[in-house]
Amino acid sequence: MGSIEDTTTLAGIKLPTVTLDKTLTELYHQADPEYENIRLGMVFCGVNSALDINPDFPRNTRYPYQDGPFINEPKQKLTAKNRKLQKTLAIKYLSLLPQRDAFIAGKSPVIMFRKSRSQEQLSHDLKEAETTLSVLDPSQRPEIIFCPGPSQIPMEKHKIDKLTYKVSVDELSKHPLDHDLETHWILNSKAGLARSGLPTPRCDIIDISNSSLPPPASSCCSACQSLAQKSCLVPESCTGTRVTWLKAEAAKLLSAVESRPVPFVFKNQQTWGGAGTWVINTQEDKQALIDDLSGADGVLWKVLSQVTEENSHLFPASVILSDMVTNVVADYGITFVVGNEGPVFLGVSEQMIDEESSAWVGSTINYARQEELKLKFMGLVERTAEWIADQGYKGPVGIDVLETRKVGETRSNNGEETKYHIVDMNARTSGSMALPLMRGHFWVERGLKCASGFSVEFKGVSREDFVKRWKQEFKSGQMVILSWYEDLAADGEKKVKRSVADIFVGAMGDKQLQALMGAVREEAEGVYF
Template sequence: MLVQAPISLDYTLYDLYAVDNDGSTRPVLFYYPFGFKADEGLPVKFVYNFGLETEMKSTADPNALMEMVVRGLAQRYGFFAGNLHIILPTSTFGEKGESPNQVELEKTFSQIKHDQSPNLSFVTSPDDIILSPETGVAVVVPTDSILKLPHAVDPDTHYELLSKRGLAFSGLPTPPTVVIDAELGPDDVQDPQRLQQAMRRMLEPLDTYQIPFFVKLNQSVSGKGVFAVTSEARRAQIKKILGVQLQEMLGQINQINTHLYPSSFILQDYIPGEVVALSMFVTQKGQAIFNACCRQRFDSKGYWIGGQISYPDQETLKRKYFGIMNQIAEFLHQRGYYGPAGADIVTGDDGKHYTIDLNVRVTGTHPLGPLAGHFTQRGLTNATIITEYFTCSRYDFERAFKAEIADGALIICSWVRDEAIGLSHGGITIGGADNEKLEKLMARVLALSGIPEAVPDDSY
């Protein structure tokens, strides 16, 4: 039997939402993006582009793979929620009437001290969600399916703050950026000639923009929907990809979302320099509370797979990025946002900090901040969180790392299993006394990872 002391967090979202709130009700969390399907007969308001780039195909069902990732998000993002109320959709029910989603969530959160564990409730549809008039939901991203619910932050505003276009016009220091809008109305997208003209006009700037640069779709996440142009060959490849996808993007413009610019994209200069992931909390009065400053991990395709933190460096990093952190908090406060937020910051050769991405939501590296005491009290000064597919079950994973879990060096922040395809998806946090020991333990963890062999996608 696995013996593990309850995990104690330095603070939780429950604590952070109490700062500067003047006694107002804390929001209810809905950290399961795209958990419900919107009415297919209605136009979609909130369009997201990060599913458009598919350069590789796996032998496993891509929908099943994505479902595991999404289900895991609710666990990882809710890991330091504290006593907040989290609402989650149920998945298919087992023989005993329990949802596998529910079982895994409860097992994950049972690791945390009881007085810091979230209050979970499971619903089968948005109609099952009943909130008091003064309570709003805080979400990862706005979605159509729960639009009728009261929100802590206006969904339209939140969507704009999450967009690459919104950052370009924010007034925050960013690399030189060109915004390319569709300039089409809902009726125009039904006209094939206007559609083709718009596509040619939008793609034309890619031919002359100085390499190296980035192409970023308006709503992208974890590196998906972001294309690095590093050569003429890559320029041609990306233009071909966008040429195929742009018609679909433009077709998503309609009467209820045209003001949100769902089909825009940006071209942005590449600035060489050190990049960090800064995470914070913005209070209702606009105060910025520093959470963590991490290095990010990306896979070979440039997709986010985790982040790493050095706890002894946090005070120095807090001072270094204090100014840009407060600039971001002031901007978000002016737009009516409060809650967790993250930003990717690059420091150029000129010593200036530039915001290259703004993640106005809870982010993947947020749990590393509240876990500082847990790790440092055990002499573990470095920590990383990784997300991976695993070929083993949670039970077998826990057996393989029984000692590390028991002594607190390894924490399962999320775990989802799909028996039909024989894969799991986990969010694993690992602590090490130094980088070398951290890398060794991480290598052991990654030795259990895997996914059915991928094959090139020749559709482009």
């Protein structure tokens, strides 16, 4: 990828080298000296539980995740025939997310997965990843290893001792891991946070019955047997016990929602990327939620279809009904690393949430406030890290914290009176984790006190087009691409059909930052979830 003195030239523009304050590799070594003696491979991909991402990357069945496509797409689209959706999933989960996390990985092997078996596709995927990472100081660039799927990671060939990972992918169980897949799934579940004893809004966990479970599709009715290999969902035409059980459990969950007074927050058990959360303020919101949950195409039908004898002990279809946090004055994303000697604090950013979807769309950070915010939240970080470490996990963590105007305005599930409520906990790399690690790049070297990272989508705009448009910002280091993927049209000219990206920008102050972010978003097709 070049020597330390080199800088990347893109679209005829010489880009400055990005040097991170610390990398994940260094932070793992700091968390536990034993990591210095092993070659740790990092897997940052996403996963889907409704359909295979490609023939080499099957859907999760043991560890179900309820992401945006799973929640929002009609069930007739959640099939292997939906090549368009599979391609969208592959771009996001196998390229965009892994690139963004690989940017902060440091000098470690990062495993990425091919979107297809085509050599041409592999060359394009590799080029996209290498172009993104080429702006890093060579001493901080990861070693990118592409392979077909999670079961085919070439551990011996690349002398990898163990893997660490972002989400619990079923097929990673075939490899030596630095922590247990089931423990990780539970740790990241909504019920896990609710039962942690940490300050989180008072909530009720509505579990499904574990006393009797439906049979597998292969031993149910003829309709289920015919669809067993094509879809994870119980068909409407089912005449066996699967649909009887599903309808009974759905009615139980719906009843809990119907009897809950507004306002409240509804969450599915294991979600990510902002999916599976409904903020209910009014009766109209509540009715809209009931409509989303109900029927053969509703959310409950989908999540209950995921329950099997293999995963029923995890209660993957449980739902959480939480009190609304009132009089919120700030929404923080706090990142740290859990280690042997307690947490390594990274930073505190402020969350940007899409009002319509409740999905995370980006974060902002004020570097001048970090010491003040560290003092404010270090006690909560230490409590959280201690609980996480007790579950057997070491590594990066992000928690979302809502601050209220006064102590005790919102009840905590543990009975504690506090102004700070953890509303989400992710024992993995988070979207905002790069911001504190780029403090030196933005603030120390360039005097840019504020920074932001956000995801956007463009139509017909290539990486080079974008860099040319923002030439001065890129030349000065005010703008950095942490992930970019061009979806090429299927024609001989290889025109760019669309691009999706994670863009990080810095500015002298908050007003300038908001103005720059707004200008980029105005040119984008939209926010990318």
